[in-house]
Amino acid sequence: MRVSRVLYVAGAITLCWLVAAALICLRGVTMPFDGADVAVVFGNALAVDGTPKPILAARLDTAVKCHRAGLCPVLFVSGSIDGPGLNEATAMRAWLIGHGVKQNAIVVDEHGDNTLASARNAVAFMREHRMxxxxxxxxxxxxPRARLAFERAGAAVVLGAFPHRFRAMDVYSxxxxxxxxxxxxxxxxxxxxAKPVSFRPVRFLMRLFSKSE
Structure with missing residues (x-):
């Protein structure tokens, strides 16, 4: 009897979790897409040579298409440092320049350690430039989580764009x-x-050693 109750509870939790994940994905794919003052590209993993891995490259490709269509004249790339020589934001800038985006159309945020930090930094930039x-x-x-962070940070109109590619890893994500x-x-x-919370072990060690020098 006790085992069946545990299985029932576990099944109910799993079902609720699946429904919540499906609703999050649905909200994401149905976010409005329209012209904006600025597009914020969120960082992701880099390869060992410092170039964007496929997930990040797909985001950048989506941003370039938006930029070329005249829908987002300014590209705000926000990321963090994942290790020596692995700066997400500067790697994104280099990728964009290599794909024809002019340097003066790119804003680099090297302190986007997490979604909330990126939102706060980007909204501060928007306010400064009356966007x-x-x-x-x-x-x-x-x-959806990024939109929540931007709305709480004070962004007036939040739109969304995403790479139209499905990966098996998306299920876990x-x-x-x-x-x-x-x-x-x-x-x-x-x-x-609330303060953005994140912990990057490599970045922490780099700061620790730089202080000791």
Whole structure:
């Protein structure tokens, strides 16, 4: 009897989790797409040679298409440092320049350690330049949480674009996005000024050693 109850609870939790993941993905793929003042491209993993891996390259390709269509004149690339020589933001800038985007159309944010940090940094830039419309460029399952972060940061109009490519890994990523979205929603509901929280072991060690020199 006790085993069947545990299985029932586990099944109910799994079902709720699956439904939540499906709703997150649905919200992502149905986000409005239109012209914006700036497009924010979220960083992702780099290869050992410092170039964008396929996920990030797909985001950048989506941003370039938006830029060439005249829908996002400014590209704001936001990422962090993953290790020696692995700077996501500068790697994104180099990729964009290599694909024909003029350097003066690119803004580099090297402090986008996480989604909330990227949102705060980008919205600060928008306010400084009197921009109101932002296009978020990331994976479809990440768009709802990114949109939440930007809206809480004060962005007036939040739009979305994503690479139209499905990978088997997306199943796991959308599953993982459920608790991530729940944590963001709860933290920002309790405190709109909640500090971005992230831990990058390599970056931490680099800072530690630089202070000791």
């Amino acid at each position: 109101t419309r932002v296009m978020l460029v990331t994976q479809y399952y990440h768009l 959308s599953w993982r996005e459920v608790p991530a979205y729940a944590v963001y929603f709860a933290r920002l509901a309790l405190d709109e000024n």
